[in-house]
Amino acid sequence: MRSPFDGSEVGRLQRPSLHTVEQAIAGAAAVFPKTRRIPTFERAAILRKIADTLRVRNESLARTLAREAGKPIKAARTEAERAVATFLSAASEVERRAGDVLPLDVNEASLGRWGVLRRVPVGPVCAITPFNFPLNLCAHKVAPAIAVGAPIVHKPASQTPLSALALAEIVHEAGWPAEAYVVLPVTGEAGEKIALDPRLPIVSFTGSAEVGWRLKGLAPKKRVWLELGGNAAAIVHSDADVASAAARCAAGGFGYAGQSCIALQRTLVHRPVFAAFRDAFVAATRKLTSGDPLDDSTDVGPMISTADADRIESWLEEAVAQGAELLCGGKRTGNVIEPMVLVNTKREMRVECEEVFGPIVTLSPYDTFAEALQRANDSRFGLQAGLFTQDIDRIQQAFDTLEVGGLIVNDVPTWRADRMPYGGVKDSGVGREGPAYAMDEYTEPRLLVFKS
Numbered sequence: 001m002r003s004p005f006d007g008s009e010v011g012r013l014q015r016p017s018l019h020t021v022e023q024a025i026a027g028a029a030a031v032f033p034k035t036r037r038i039p040t041f042e043r044a045a046i047l048r049k050i051a052d053t054l055r056v057r058n059e060s061l062a063r064t065l066a067r068e069a070g071k072p073i074k075a076a077r078t079e080a081e082r083a084v085a086t087f088l089s090a091a092s093e094v095e096r097r098a099g100d101v102l103p104l105d106v107n108e109a110s111l112g113r114w115g116v117l118r119r120v121p122v123g124p125v126c127a128i129t130p131f132n133f134p135l136n137l138c139a140h141k142v143a144p145a146i147a148v149g150a151p152i153v154h155k156p157a158s159q160t161p162l163s164a165l166a167l168a169e170i171v172h173e174a175g176w177p178a179e180a181y182v183v184l185p186v187t188g189e190a191g192e193k194i195a196l197d198p199r200l201p202i203v204s205f206t207g208s209a210e211v212g213w214r215l216k217g218l219a220p221k222k223r224v225w226l227e228l229g230g231n232a233a234a235i236v237h238s239d240a241d242v243a244s245a246a247a248r249c250a251a252g253g254f255g256y257a258g259q260s261c262i263a264l265q266r267t268l269v270h271r272p273v274f275a276a277f278r279d280a281f282v283a284a285t286r287k288l289t290s291g292d293p294l295d296d297s298t299d300v301g302p303m304i305s306t307a308d309a310d311r312i313e314s315w316l317e318e319a320v321a322q323g324a325e326l327l328c329g330g331k332r333t334g335n336v337i338e339p340m341v342l343v344n345t346k347r348e349m350r351v352e353c354e355e356v357f358g359p360i361v362t363l364s365p366y367d368t369f370a371e372a373l374q375r376a377n378d379s380r381f382g383l384q385a386g387l388f389t390q391d392i393d394r395i396q397q398a399f400d401t402l403e404v405g406g407l408i409v410n411d412v413p414t415w416r417a418d419r420m421p422y423g424g425v426k427d428s429g430v431g432r433e434g435p436a437y438a439m440d441e442y443t444e445p446r447l448l449v450f451k452s
């Protein structure tokens with residue numbers, strides 16, 4: 001593997017053979033009867049121990065993230081810290097969980113009957129993860145699986161397997177059986193075969209809409225949970241604090257070069273404050289430092305590959321040729337492209353209607369709040385949206401109208417806490433992550449009925 005920043009070698013790995021893949025799936029299926037019976041206190045202790053080690057190894061994990069994913073080291077440290085929170089949240093959820101007691105004597109025929117409803121793990125989980133959060137997104141698959149007692153067979157992104165392998169080492173050291181978490185750095189094609197294997201009844205996929213929906217179509221009988229992409233919008237109304245909204249929008253649009261599924265892409269700004277916001281936003285964007293991910297001052301690192309840097313350049317050229325105006329940025333050095341702000345864009349342009357997944361943010365004025373909501377919804381995606389306003393009625397109207405998994409008020413759509421329910425609607429996916437919610441996705445209800 002090579003660094004997306006300077007092409008230097010970051011590690012060498014051999015792709016697992018078909019035999020290794022078969023052994024991993026068979027091993028996960030064989031160990032499931034054991035893991036599902038690991039008692040609550042042991043599962044919680046394992047999760048806490050993993051969190052402790054992640055905390056201790058923060059710097060080395062952050063450096064791995066910076067090298068293999070090109071993530072700026074400041075953001076990489078934050079990602080490693082967030083993984084701690086993800087495991088701790090799963091640990092407290094394991095201890096808190098209870099089932100339901102159901103009075104069933106609702107008519108004479110069922111006198112003396114009552115029930116207990118508890119959730120049981122469905123089976124081993126196939127986890128597939130993308131390159132952009134190579135540690136914390138793995139944590140979001142692994143922590144809830146351990147919490148419910150399910151083994152995991154994990155295919156990480158080809159560009160970023162090292163963080164997943166480091167996590168596996170930590171998970172095994174904490175006492176989770178080796179066969180119950182196996183990382184297989186195979187190709188996408190081989191990943192598809194793993195996902196379709198009937199011994200892994202749950203598929204938890206995070207990545208592009210294209211691959212995710214293909215998998216769901218190929219496996220109609222499986223539980224396929226999809227965390228996919230988006231072209232997130234933020235609405236900045238005239239009653240908002242424009243300066244602070246502009247600073248947050250620059251961070252939300254350009255952190256990790258916009259390579260986040262909830263990166264701000266489309267900014268809709270109330271016309272009376274459009275010029276003030278535009279100027280503050282361009283100024284905040286110009287303050288960002290682009291360059292070497294291992295440098296402490298870097299905010300914006302490289303695109304993950306030369307092909308992606310080329311794609312961003314061609315989408316920019318296409319938009320400009322169709323009438324868009326570039327207000328700042330666009331200078332390319334290797335795979336690093338300085339953050340770009342575009343105005344005069346049209347809804348048909350790829351920088352508007354597709355997922356950019358790169359350092360481009362568009363600004364468009366709107367006249368009425370209803371128009372802003374309609375334009376935010378004018379997308380095949382629906383992950384999160386941001387809304388900057390002080391008006392409770394507008395907040396309620398937006399919450400009622402926006403077709404998204406989450407609405408973030410007075411901040412960017414890019415904001416996420418690891419314990420919250422997180423996921424999308426429309427092409428952005430199905431299901432929710434956040435340990436408590438993923439634990440529901442990995443389990444099914446089982447009912448016991450008593451007759452006294």
Ligand code: NAP
Nearest residue numbers: 129130131156157158188191192207208211227228229261
């Ligand atoms: P991707 O190309 O879809 O890859 C994601 C994972 O799927 C990788 O491990 C990839 O392996 C694997 N894969 C590729 N083809 C496959 C197939 N046919 N069957 C099974 N697995 C296959 O996405 P990416 O470029 O890594 O990540 C960017 C995307 O992820 C963006 O769309 C972003 O919005 C989305 N994302 C969503 C969330 C969320 O929580 N909603 C979070 C982060 C990212 P290889 O690497 O070997 O190709």
